[in-house]
Amino acid sequence: MLKYSISILCLLLLCTTTLAQNDSIPSDSLRYAQKYGLRLGGDVSKLVRSFIDDDYSGFEINGDYRLTKNLYVAGEIGFEENTTSNDQLNSTANGSYFKGGVDYNMYKNWFGMENMIYSGFRVGATTFKQTLNSYTIYQSNQSWPATTVNSGQEFSGLSAIWGELIIGIKAEVLNNIYVGLNAQLKGRITEKEPNNFENIYIPGFGRTYDSGRFGIGFGYNISYLIPLYKKE
Amino acid sequence: MQKPNYYFLLILLIFFVYKCEKDDICSAETGTTPKLILRFYDISDEEETKQVPNLLVYGINDANEIVLFDHIGTTAINKDSIAIPLRTDGNATRFVLHRDFEGNDTGNIDVITANYIGEDIYVSRACGYKTIYNALALDLEPDSDNWVINSEIINRTVENETTAHVKIFH
Numbered sequence: 001m002l003k004y005s006i007s008i009l010c011l012l013l014l015c016t017t018t019l020a021q022n023d024s025i026p027s028d029s030l031r032y033a034q035k036y037g038l039r040l041g042g043d044v045s046k047l048v049r050s051f052i053d054d055d056y057s058g059f060e061i062n063g064d065y066r067l068t069k070n071l072y073v074a075g076e077i078g079f080e081e082n083t084t085s086n087d088q089l090n091s092t093a094n095g096s097y098f099k100g101g102v103d104y105n106m107y108k109n110w111f112g113m114e115n116m117i118y119s120g121f122r123v124g125a126t127t128f129k130q131t132l133n134s135y136t137i138y139q140s141n142q143s144w145p146a147t148t149v150n151s152g153q154e155f156s157g158l159s160a161i162w163g164e165l166i167i168g169i170k171a172e173v174l175n176n177i178y179v180g181l182n183a184q185l186k187g188r189i190t191e192k193e194p195n196n197f198e199n200i201y202i203p204g205f206g207r208t209y210d211s212g213r214f215g216i217g218f219g220y221n222i223s224y225l226i227p228l229y230k231k232e
Numbered sequence: 233m234q235k236p237n238y239y240f241l242l243i244l245l246i247f248f249v250y251k252c253e254k255d256d257i258c259s260a261e262t263g264t265t266p267k268l269i270l271r272f273y274d275i276s277d278e279e280e281t282k283q284v285p286n287l288l289v290y291g292i293n294d295a296n297e298i299v300l301f302d303h304i305g306t307t308a309i310n311k312d313s314i315a316i317p318l319r320t321d322g323n324a325t326r327f328v329l330h331r332d333f334e335g336n337d338t339g340n341i342d343v344i345t346a347n348y349i350g351e352d353i354y355v356s357r358a359c360g361y362k363t364i365y366n367a368l369a370l371d372l373e374p375d376s377d378n379w380v381i382n383s384e385i386i387n388r389t390v391e392n393e394t395t396a397h398v399k400i401f402h
Contacts, residue, residue: 086256088360137352138264138359141317143291143301144325149352149361196354210356 032112033230036066039178041223046078055083058203062221064103074120075100080203089135089200095128097204099164107169115171116180122164124186126204129156132197155194160202162188162215176225181218188213258359263392265362267315268325268346271396275381278401281312288333289314292326292343308333313396316346320363323349329400331379342380343373348390365390370398 043060050057060078067073081094101122109115132155136148168182186205193199201207206217258264274282288308291299300306301317308330318325325346332339348365355362368388372380382401390397 084357086357086360088258089357135352135361137320137361137363138258138355139317139320139362140260140264141267141302143299143317144293144319145321147320147363196352198354198357200357208357210358 033232034069034114035176035225035227036231037226037228039064039066039223039225041178041180041221043076043078043219043221045218045220046080055085057081060219062219062223070105072103072105072118072120073101074103074122076122076204078204082201082203082207083133084200084207087136088138090133091197091200092131092133093128093199093201093203095126095158095203097124097126097128099124099204101164101166103166103168113172115169117169118167120166120168122166122184123161124164124204125159125161126202127157127159128203129154129158130194130197130200131155153197155197158192158194158199160188160191160199160205162186162202162205164217168219170221170223172225176227178221178223178225180221180223182221184217184219186215186217188215256358258356262355262359263362264355264359265317265320266364266390266393267317268365268368268390268398269313269315269393269396270329270398270400271313272311272400272402275401278399282402283310283312284329284331284402285310286331286333286339287311287314288328288330288339289316290328290330291317291319292328298328315393318346318348318363318365318390320350323347329380340377340379342375342378344380345371345373347371368397 040061040063043062046058046060058078058080060076062074062076064072064074076099079096081092083090083092099122101120103118103120105116105118107115107117132151132153134148134150136146139146163186165185166182168180170178170180172178188205191199191202199208206215208215272282272284274280286308287310288306289304290301293299316327327344329342329344330339347369349367350363351366352361352363366389368385368390370383370385372378372383380400380402384399385397386399387395387397
């Protein structure tokens with residue numbers, strides 16, 4: 001996954017620099033009316049992963065609406081199904097999620113450009129279920145043959161609420177078409193855990209870690225801006 | 233143009249953390265499936281522990297074959313307590329307490345079957361599940377020369393290895 005992330009990152013870098021070079025200094029008019037509107041898109045990394053990774057399927061639709069020069073309300077809605085497998089466990093989580101919050105553009109654009117380097121926050125919520133496909137009983141002493149139980153037990157009605165800090169970039173590569181990359185640092189606020197099991201993977205949040213309530217995610221988005229009006 | 237390199241580095245860093253973080257190793261300190269702990273007591277003074285000379289312990293599987301335990305092997309030593317791994321794939325484990333073991337066809341063999349109801353308890357992502365054993369009962373197979381005279385179950389639930397579960401009098 002990291003390999004793809006880096007190549008995507010390079011691609012994006014390339015896009016921004018090309019864009020910067022192509023942008024010539026415009027004529028006398030020093031005022032530029034910026035586009036305001038609703039930007040809608042999808043997470044390409046989730047789609048790509050759905051194709052190449054048998055243990056994963058998911059999609060995410062994201063949108064933001066520009067409120068002021070630098071402030072956007074933003075949100076995502078999506079679905080994920082992920083199978084986690086290791087020596088001891090095999091479990092599948094699936095469910096849909098919703099995230100809402102704001103993005104703040106910290107980047108001072110060159111004249112006539114509308115790119116973003118932004119940070120933002122979200123509150124995310126999901127309802128999901130986990131299926132414990134199989135487990136192997138852990139024995140520090142392996143004298144007797146290991147026992148694998150094909151449980152198939154379903155833990156439904158699970159839920160989680162979390163907060164996210166986001167940093168990312170969005171670049172306008174074609175007129176009204178944006179590509180963006182972002183990374184998310186997440187912290188769970190509340191969750192409903194299954195009985196005699198735990199939330200191994202939470203849709204929208206990602207995998208959980210034994211060390212605590214924090215998690216990490218990233219997204220690669222392509223989106224289209226529906227321009228509603230222009231403002232200087 | 234303001235250089236955005238700082239942000240790219242930060243994003244890269246997050247990806248590396250994402251990739252490198254691993255807690256998929258079950259630590260040895262984690263309490264997983266417990267072993268059955270037997271403690272040997274003197275039949276003439278039931279308060280006193282009494283060592284069993286040259287004790288060797290091993291299991292017997294369904295095909296009546298000997299199963300050596302990893303932590304014991306074929307070492308017979310004087311012991312006043314022993315830990316026996318129980319099977320997780322059924323409700324009984326047959327094991328042998330072999331006293332005065334000094335090679336094959338020596339000493340005195342007593343065969344015991346431990347009966348229980350297993351229960352699988354979730355531990356963690358890395359360790360998965362452990363089995364604890366409820367409603368423990370022991371069954372000594374009578375032979376012409378049992379050296380085990382009596383037993384007393386202290387704790388009918390085997391869920392950790394901190395104290396003995398069974399007293400064996402001899």
